[in-house]
Amino acid sequence: MTVVTATKRSAQGAPRADGGRRPPDHGAWFLVLPALIPILVLSVGPLLYGILLAFTDAQSGRTEPTQWIGGLNFRDLLHDTLFWESFRIGLVWAVGVTVPQFLLALGLALLLNQELKLRWLARALAIIPWAMPEVVVGVMWRLVYNPDAGVLNETLRGLGLGDGRDWLSGLATALPAVIVVGVWAGMPQTTVALLAGLQNTPRELHEAAAMDGAGAWRRFRTVTWPTLRPAALAITALNFIWNFNSFALVYVLTSGGPGGRTRLPMLFAYEEAFRYGQFGYAAAMGCVMVAVVSVLLALFLVRRLKGGDDT
Amino acid sequence: MRTSTGSRVGQYLALLAYLVFLAFPFLWLVSTAFKSPRELGSPHPTWIPEDPTLDNFRQAFDEQPLLRAAGNSLLAALGAALIAVLIATPLAYVMARHRSRLAKAATGWVVVSQAFPLVLVIIPLFLVLKNLRLINSLAGLVLVYVVWALPFALWMLVGYVRAVPAELEEAAAVDGAGRVRTLVSVIAPLLAPGIVATALFAFITAWNEFFFALVLLKTPEKQTLPVVLTHFIGAEGVADLGPLAAAAFLATLPSLVVFAIIQRRITSGMLAGAVKS
Numbered sequence: 001m002t003v004v005t006a007t008k009r010s011a012q013g014a015p016r017a018d019g020g021r022r023p024p025d026h027g028a029w030f031l032v033l034p035a036l037i038p039i040l041v042l043s044v045g046p047l048l049y050g051i052l053l054a055f056t057d058a059q060s061g062r063t064e065p066t067q068w069i070g071g072l073n074f075r076d077l078l079h080d081t082l083f084w085e086s087f088r089i090g091l092v093w094a095v096g097v098t099v100p101q102f103l104l105a106l107g108l109a110l111l112l113n114q115e116l117k118l119r120w121l122a123r124a125l126a127i128i129p130w131a132m133p134e135v136v137v138g139v140m141w142r143l144v145y146n147p148d149a150g151v152l153n154e155t156l157r158g159l160g161l162g163d164g165r166d167w168l169s170g171l172a173t174a175l176p177a178v179i180v181v182g183v184w185a186g187m188p189q190t191t192v193a194l195l196a197g198l199q200n201t202p203r204e205l206h207e208a209a210a211m212d213g214a215g216a217w218r219r220f221r222t223v224t225w226p227t228l229r230p231a232a233l234a235i236t237a238l239n240f241i242w243n244f245n246s247f248a249l250v251y252v253l254t255s256g257g258p259g260g261r262t263r264l265p266m267l268f269a270y271e272e273a274f275r276y277g278q279f280g281y282a283a284a285m286g287c288v289m290v291a292v293v294s295v296l297l298a299l300f301l302v303r304r305l306k307g308g309d310d311t
Numbered sequence: 312m313r314t315s316t317g318s319r320v321g322q323y324l325a326l327l328a329y330l331v332f333l334a335f336p337f338l339w340l341v342s343t344a345f346k347s348p349r350e351l352g353s354p355h356p357t358w359i360p361e362d363p364t365l366d367n368f369r370q371a372f373d374e375q376p377l378l379r380a381a382g383n384s385l386l387a388a389l390g391a392a393l394i395a396v397l398i399a400t401p402l403a404y405v406m407a408r409h410r411s412r413l414a415k416a417a418t419g420w421v422v423v424s425q426a427f428p429l430v431l432v433i434i435p436l437f438l439v440l441k442n443l444r445l446i447n448s449l450a451g452l453v454l455v456y457v458v459w460a461l462p463f464a465l466w467m468l469v470g471y472v473r474a475v476p477a478e479l480e481e482a483a484a485v486d487g488a489g490r491v492r493t494l495v496s497v498i499a500p501l502l503a504p505g506i507v508a509t510a511l512f513a514f515i516t517a518w519n520e521f522f523f524a525l526v527l528l529k530t531p532e533k534q535t536l537p538v539v540l541t542h543f544i545g546a547e548g549v550a551d552l553g554p555l556a557a558a559a560f561l562a563t564l565p566s567l568v569v570f571a572i573i574q575r576r577i578t579s580g581m582l583a584g585a586v587k588s
Contacts, residue, residue, distance in 0.1 A: 028405050028409055028411065028413075028490060030401075030491060031401035031402065031404060031405050031490065031491060031494065032401065032402050032405050032413060032417075034397070034398040034401060034402075035398040035399055035401065035402035035417075035461065035465075036402070036413075036417075038398065038454070038457060038458050038461075039417075039420065039458060039461060042436065042454060042455065042457075042458040043420070043424060043432065043458045043461075044420065045435075046432045046435035046436045046439065047427060047431060047432055047435075049435035049438075049439075050431040050432060050434055050435045051431070053434060053435060058434075058438075060437075104329075107325065107329075108329050111322060111325055111326050111329070114322060116322060116323065116326055117323075118323070118326055118327075118330065119326075121330060122326055122329060122330055122333070124571075125330060125333040125334050126333060127567070127570055127571060127574050128333065128334075128337050128567065129333065130570065131515065131563070131566040131567050131569075131570035131571075132337075132519070132563050132566065132567075133518070133519035133520075133521065133536075133537050133540075133562055133563065133566065134519065134521055134537075135519075135521050135537040135538075135540050135541060135559075135562075136340075136537075136540065136559045136562055136563050137336075139340075139540060139543075139544070139555055139556070139559040140336050140337065140339070140340040140556075140559060141336055142544075142550065142555075143336075143339055143340060143343050143552060143555075143556055144335075144336050144339050146552065148352075148354065149343075149351055149352070149353075149356045149552060150356070151335065151339045151356065151358075154355060154356050157355075184332070184333075184336065187333075188333075216318070238425060241425060241426050242425070245427075245428040245429065247429070247521075247522050248521040248522060248537075251521075251541075252541060252544070265428070266428055266429070266430060269428070269430040270430060270522075270526075273430060273433075273434055274526055279434045279438075282430055282434060283430075283431060283434050283435075285430070286427075286428050286430045286431030286434075287431065289428045289431075290426065290427060290428065290431065293426065294426065
């Protein structure tokens, strides 16, 4: 028995015929418990507790006991136009960040996969956004966007493109402005993941295709993309979830303003829970966020996977 | 592979565009951190400070308890990294080698834990930690960070364990070593570089974390660096740009250094995890 065959089998979804090739052994439990207990107590437990809280009127700092109120929070949520507005903004933000992020990262990964002279520099720079605390990324872009002393307005002025504006405070510009930051902040991670995937595409196939006279686009479509596709889909799905649930970046950039134009669902839920103390209501928001994102993702993945069978 | 000169030029132009996009915000941050107040107020900001000064750094330290905040961050991140790796390594070993229902459940949890909005976890945690009197304490924060860092730590470590040839273990088993002995004396030494990389990654994650710290830490004496950084931005969003940039620049340095060291290993860890699971 080798590990390779074991993982291959699982990858092909073969049924697990045996109850375990090794005899049951208690050593395994001994190894697993140190991680299992904190996971159950601090992650799985709170998660389930959180879902329960969504059906209660739990509030912080209240003296009366918490009551079970059934679906009342969810009924209220249904009529909470502010929440759905933040939900819409969250979706616009998640798509607006994930798609350009993926395309830009794919381009950069393809470039970095070539023998180019400045490759090392690009790789080094690609680390920076990834290593930075999100709070610092937010602070940094506030400096870039600063209406008076920011580099963006100064550059635009230099190019003769208007007198500059206050990007983060403008009703129309705030969301696009934070989306740009989101793309910047997450691009490196996506690039590295795609680059890792690219290094799996067999070079010989590429060369064979080039000999047959296939252009760059044909080679990408017929050789690179099919191998990259599973990794690319997984990355995109994960990025979408992370982006939809993100908090720190926008909290630092705009705190959800102006006029709620950048109030992502997480910011909304945070305010509801920790500014107004509505724990039960905020937990219900969390539940709705999970449910809708899961459904969207399931639809996306199922369609994509089906599409893959045809080609 | 042969490439025409035309497309080569195109590639370099594209690469250049990426370099500018990736670098300019950071260069602007650094530049702002060293500018004098007079230059910061100037209507035409320059890239290179005309008379570079360290005043912003001095002022940043005067305005906010940066050193103490950095100390708090360091404690929280070190604690989280050490504990996370200590408890994740054995579990990762079992997940990689032992195809039990438990290993599957753990893998499932790793995936699912990526999808939940933090607010759904933090409200109950807040209540639990409050009952344990662990609100506004670094110990409570470390607990949360450990669990928060576990999924990715497991993900990386499973990849590293799979890269260790199984024959080595079988040899140890033949010699009569139990599972725990095998892990400690055979696998762990081979994994050491991967374990260090994972610990460093967990360290950075905790060093950079903001949401949990914001919710759990109430008093300035306890707050970590990212939370204290936001104090530089006033209630109305007005910020003293120089000190803000200086403090932000300082807060990034440790992660940048650590990240530069382990970047390759994270990449290969992601690769191993993604390909083999």
